[in-house]
Amino acid sequence: MGYPEDTLAQDEQLVLHRHPHFKTLxxxxxxxxxxxxxxxxxxxxxxxxxxxxxxxxxxxxxxxxxxxxxxxxxxxxxxxxWATTHFVITDRRVMFRHGILTRTGIDIPMSRINTVQFRHGVIDRILRTGTLIIESASDDPLEFNDIPRVEHVHSLLYHEVFDDEGDGPRRS
Structure with a gap:
């Protein structure tokens, strides 16, 4: 079992796993x-x-x-x-991990997310990347830069957080 599957809780479903956009390379x-x-x-x-x-x-x-x-x-x-930076969405949380020698990570439970936004300029639109902005219940907004297909990720995350129909996680 590889990353991020080995970090998931029991019965937690992986919805999306991305590295930063290739433009960073x-x-x-x-x-x-x-x-x-x-x-x-x-x-x-x-x-x-x-x-x-x-x-x-x-x-x-x-x-x-x-x-x-x-x-x-x-x-x-x-x-x-690049290879050690991970942006992960599961059916329960958003995870961001980065670092080579010193690993740093943040987990945001879906229930704590208030707002999901994205931002991308002309070059980012051409390259299909951008910045994802997540506001949680009590924290300042968190910005995740160079997320590939940021509009798709935004939509997916929005549906995971705010979908009241309960048909389960969306797959990408």
């Missing part, structure tokens, strides 16, 4: 391409430059180390952050 992928291109160009230049073999080797090692540090910091870390 565009800059890390761009950084990977730029870093790799720069490293290949620097390594190529060092091989063709008029310098000793030991200087060329040292420069290659430095370029490789800088490339590795850059890839870990600008690509791998954001990918891990």
């Amino acid at each position: 565009i800059l890390p992928f761009l950084a990977l391409v730029i870093l790799t291109t720069a490293a290949v160009l620097a390594w190529s230049w060092s091989r063709n430059a008029d310098m000793s073999d030991s200087a060329s080797t040292i420069l290659g090692i430095v370029v490789g180390a800088l490339w590795l540090i850059g890839v870990l910091w600008l690509f791998a870390w954001p990918m891990l952050r």
Whole structure:
């Protein structure tokens, strides 16, 4: 049993599980391409430059180390952050979990939700993403950014919270 199924209570039904929208990964992928291109160009230049073999080797090692540090910091870390961020709706609650080394989470019981809103600009509308805003009974509104298909999630959550017909959870 994988996440989030292993966090559900007995008889709790999973309705929706999402990671942040892929747009959060565009800059890390761009950084990977730029870093790799720069490293290949620097390594190529060092091989063709008029310098000793030991200087060329040292420069290659430095370029490789800088490339590795850059890839870990600008690509791998954001990918891990994306993969460990979960937005989950069940028939009983809304869960949000994020973090790599230190995990943070919040659960909002369906019975405590007062208002469900969404917001998205032109670019977000094109990419079918946006911000979901949930107001609970006694807390400030919580904003969840980069939720894929935010209008669908908004509608689904609204029906889970405010549907009086009781026909059970909606599936997506």
